[in-house]
Amino acid sequence: MNKISKIKARQVFDSRGNPTIEAEVYANLISAKSICPSGASTGSYEAYEKRDKGNKKYLGKSVLKTVELINKIISKKLKNKNVHNQEKIDSLLINLDGTKQKTKFGANAILAVSMATKKLSAKLKKVPLYKTFLVRKNFKLPYPLMNIINGGAHANNGLRIQEFMIRPDKAKSFSESIRICFLVINNLRNLIKKRKLSTSVGDEGGFAPMINKNEEALNLIVQAINRAGFQNGKDVSICLDVAANELLKNGLYSVHSKKFESIDETIKRYIKIIKKYKIKSIEDPFSENDWSAWSKLMKSIKKTQIVGDDLYVTNLERLKKGFLNCSSNAILIKLNQIGTVSETLEVIKFAHAIGFETIISHRSGDSEDTFIADLAVGTNSSQIKTGSLARSERVAKYNQLLRIEEELGKNAEMNKIY
Ligand code: PGA
Ligand code: ZN
Numbered sequence: 001m002n003k004i005s006k007i008k009a010r011q012v013f014d015s016r017g018n019p020t021i022e023a024e025v026y027a028n029l030i031s032a033k034s035i036c037p038s039g040a041s042t043g044s045y046e047a048y049e050k051r052d053k054g055n056k057k058y059l060g061k062s063v064l065k066t067v068e069l070i071n072k073i074i075s076k077k078l079k080n081k082n083v084h085n086q087e088k089i090d091s092l093l094i095n096l097d098g099t100k101q102k103t104k105f106g107a108n109a110i111l112a113v114s115m116a117t118k119k120l121s122a123k124l125k126k127v128p129l130y131k132t133f134l135v136r137k138n139f140k141l142p143y144p145l146m147n148i149i150n151g152g153a154h155a156n157n158g159l160r161i162q163e164f165m166i167r168p169d170k171a172k173s174f175s176e177s178i179r180i181c182f183l184v185i186n187n188l189r190n191l192i193k194k195r196k197l198s199t200s201v202g203d204e205g206g207f208a209p210m211i212n213k214n215e216e217a218l219n220l221i222v223q224a225i226n227r228a229g230f231q232n233g234k235d236v237s238i239c240l241d242v243a244a245n246e247l248l249k250n251g252l253y254s255v256h257s258k259k260f261e262s263i264d265e266t267i268k269r270y271i272k273i274i275k276k277y278k279i280k281s282i283e284d285p286f287s288e289n290d291w292s293a294w295s296k297l298m299k300s301i302k303k304t305q306i307v308g309d310d311l312y313v314t315n316l317e318r319l320k321k322g323f324l325n326c327s328s329n330a331i332l333i334k335l336n337q338i339g340t341v342s343e344t345l346e347v348i349k350f351a352h353a354i355g356f357e358t359i360i361s362h363r364s365g366d367s368e369d370t371f372i373a374d375l376a377v378g379t380n381s382s383q384i385k386t387g388s389l390a391r392s393e394r395v396a397k398y399n400q401l402l403r404i405e406e407e408l409g410k411n412a413e414m415n416k417i418y
Contacts (some may be wrong), residue, residue, distance in 0.1 A: 050106025
């Protein structure tokens with residue numbers, strides 16, 4: 001009953017309509033499946049995403065060869081292995097691949113199998129998935145970081161900053177946190193309509209109006225927060241993902257306007273907007289290789305969460321370097337940046353040990369899979385970033401958290417935030 005009998009992979013599609021891998025792991029007649037997500041503004045140190053570059057039928061984006069690798073090689077290798085021994089299965093997958101960035105099989109193949117195995121183990125034990133990670137009791141629910149205006153690589157409106165998010169800091173429960181976001185989003189929609197701009201949404205479900213100045217987006221959000229009856233910086237905070245990798249040229253950054261500016265000037269302007277808009281969290285303020293700029297920013301500001309995404313790529317070695325360099329005080333966690341569940345848990349454990357916040361994250365190309373909702377609760381991560389309250393692949397994660405909240409009942413406490 002505890003042994004893997006076979007693995008069946010297939011090509012399915014993600015929320016951007018691109019091919020991706022679903023793996024289904026079987027223990028005789030019982031199975032569990034998982035779908036790998038895919039990013040658009042990826043860090044160069046991420047684990048490798050394997051696609052059939054030469055297959056013109058799918059514009060080089062199909063994953064059919066990778067699917068075959070799972071069905072023919074990985075399935076055989078994992079046959080009869082104990083499904084509950086996640087670490088062993090993950091290390092078998094890592095060794096079978098044998099490369100640093102998982103280029104042989106692709107992290108997309110490896111992760112789909114790793115997550116499906118984890119789900120099957122929980123299913124066979126008849127325990128909810130969230131109870132099978134790092135914490136076993138006193139589960140805490142994460143605060144949502146809702147991306148309500150999309151820019152950068154996730155929209156085509158010319159906004160420099162990729163994600164404008166809200167975090168309902170004063171919410172006492174997860175359902176209350178969703179209600180607060182719902183109210184702000186509805187007010188924001190009305191404000192955008194009033195300005196005769198489009199209320200269509202970007203890849204992560206946030207609005208993508210044709211505005212191209214950061215401050216225009218920030219002003220709209222402050223107004224929406226006020227109109228919803230909340231106070232910016234108290235009840236609800238604004239959080240940003242700059243995704244600065246995309247905004248760097250010759251050592252200069254074009255974060256605050258189209259003009260490329262020095263690191264010192266960029267920091268000065270960060271400080272200005274943090275103050276003016278009471279911003280509580282900034283992700284990837286500088287590029288993945290600019291270690292000194294990160295620590296300079298950390299020294300210049302207080303009480304702001306600085307989050308490493310492309311900087312760390314959920315990689316333990318890079319996180320250790322960032323810790324020693326005082327680069328940030330938080331890390332974004334994306335399973336497919338590293339490629340296995342076990343390696344992801346190791347990074348989260350280390351991050352907590354050094355006092356970093358962990359923010360579990362979706363990818364801009366995502367699916368109906370809600371694995372990350374359970375992961376956030378099961379690791380007591382203080383925040384989750386999974387888009388807006390729009391597009392089913394985003395809302396699916398929030399709905400799963402509402403189910404977990406209901407199941408925990410009176411014990412469903414919110415986590416603490418920085
Ligand atoms: P990605 O963006 O999934 O397109 O990489 C998300 C992020 O940068 O946080
Ligand atoms: Zn990011």
